[in-house]
Amino acid sequence: MNDEELLNGLRSVGAVQGEGLTLYALLDSAIYAGATMDETGKKFGNLASVLVDAQLESLFVYAFDDERTDASPLLVSLSDLNGGLAARIATLAREYHLTSWIWSPLPSNELARHLAAFIRAKFGDAAAMLRPYDPRVMEDIIACFDPGRQAALWGPICAWAYVDEDGVLKQLSRSRVQPASRVVTPLVLDEDEQRRFEALASRIALQTYVETHAPSIMTPLTPTQRKAFSALQIEIGNRLNVESMGDLLIVAALSGAYGAEWIDEDAIAPLVRSVSSGSTSLAMVATEISHRLEQRS
Structure with a gap:
């Protein structure tokens, strides 16, 4: 145009x-x-x-x-x-x-x-x-x-x-x-408006963080796709019970490498639960998840 x-x-x-x-x-x-x-x-x-x-x-x-x-x-x-x-x-x-x-x-x-x-x-x-x-x-x-x-x-x-x-x-x-x-x-x-604005702020913050620290994840995506990708990583993070930008960056890296379906693999479920329970770190689990998914593919 x-x-x-x-x-x-x-x-x-x-x-x-x-x-x-x-x-x-x-x-x-x-x-x-x-x-x-x-x-x-x-x-x-x-x-x-x-x-x-x-x-x-x-x-x-x-x-x-x-x-x-x-x-x-x-x-x-x-x-x-x-x-x-x-x-x-x-x-x-x-x-x-x-x-x-x-x-x-x-x-x-x-x-x-x-x-x-x-x-x-x-x-x-x-x-x-x-x-x-x-x-x-x-x-x-x-x-x-x-x-x-x-x-x-x-x-x-x-x-x-x-x-x-x-x-x-x-x-x-x-x-x-x-x-x-x-x-x-x-x-x-009101509370509902605050909740929606906080979710929007989190999505913008994560998108900026990933673009800064791992630009290769976002480079192939259009601006609209970047928004949707960032929102999905926060959703996955909520399922994993992780909120820090560092942990969400790892989540984004896994999604960027293996697609959004990586979290639904049956073999990965126990690893996900170990993160949610606090018995291990997401970084350690991410290494194991990456290894298993690479073997499968």
């Missing part, structure tokens, strides 16, 4: 929306902060040159009462999809997958304030920052909210589209239930 194909896809989404809507680009600018260099020598910290003269709002101003920072997500008003600004943002979206597009009747400051209400949260007595503006985890985060909170998020949003990590233009599904109550900041998450 090139820039023009992306813009045409967005035009198709906008064509079926109602009258009186404004199109916005929502950029997660944290990745661009600091003019960091990637391996090709390209700067991707210079958002200022892309957004010069653009009408924009900083979400952190409303979420945290902070001054605008390079790390704040930015809501950019687009008069249409035919100008140079829309084209430059489309290029960023394809390269870094950190942009989404929103159609809404609200003016920019009101929409920014609305979106900002879903960034700060409380997990019991702890504070947390959520990232519903980050296309890499946007669908996962929205899915963690209860139906009423999802509906509240969607209230002033008529359509929401983004480019995922596989380079595909997707449109989020709008919640059809009625919001339960007015949204206040910080969000006070």
Whole structure:
């Protein structure tokens, strides 16, 4: 998908929306902060040159009462999809997958304030920052909210589209239930929401850990497959009663080498139980499991 194909896809989404809507680009600018260099020598910290003269709002101003920072997500008003600004943002979206597009009747400051209400949260007595503006985890985060909170998020949003990590233009599904109550900041998450967010955080942490310490496991997988693989390793870890990143890395290595079925082999069941009971370490058992599976194959 090139820039023009992306813009045409967005035009198709906008064509079926109602009258009186404004199109916005929502950029997660944290990745661009600091003019960091990637391996090709390209700067991707210079958002200022892309957004010069653009009408924009900083979400952190409303979420945290902070001054605008390079790390704040930015809501950019687009008069249409035919100008140079829309084209430059489309290029960023394809390269870094950190942009989404929103159609809404609200003016920019009101929409920014609305979106900002879903960034700060409380997990019991702890504070947390959520990232519903980050296309890499946007669908996962929205899915963690209860139906009423999802509906509240969607209230002033008529359509929401983004480019995922596989380079595909997707449109989020709008919640059809009625919001339960007015949204206040910080969000006070109930137990079920906290449990879902903790599971999401664990999956992201494991994926990052495996990509860092054993990149060969993840390299053959697409971004979507990496998410599913990481979630499965946590599920297997729960069955083994192991939670540490080091032990889950061993689980991931076994799954990467032998597929997810390795844990269901009858001959391996006693070894699995020995880990669950604490009588031996997963690392020692992994060596034995690997030996048996290699002999079988």
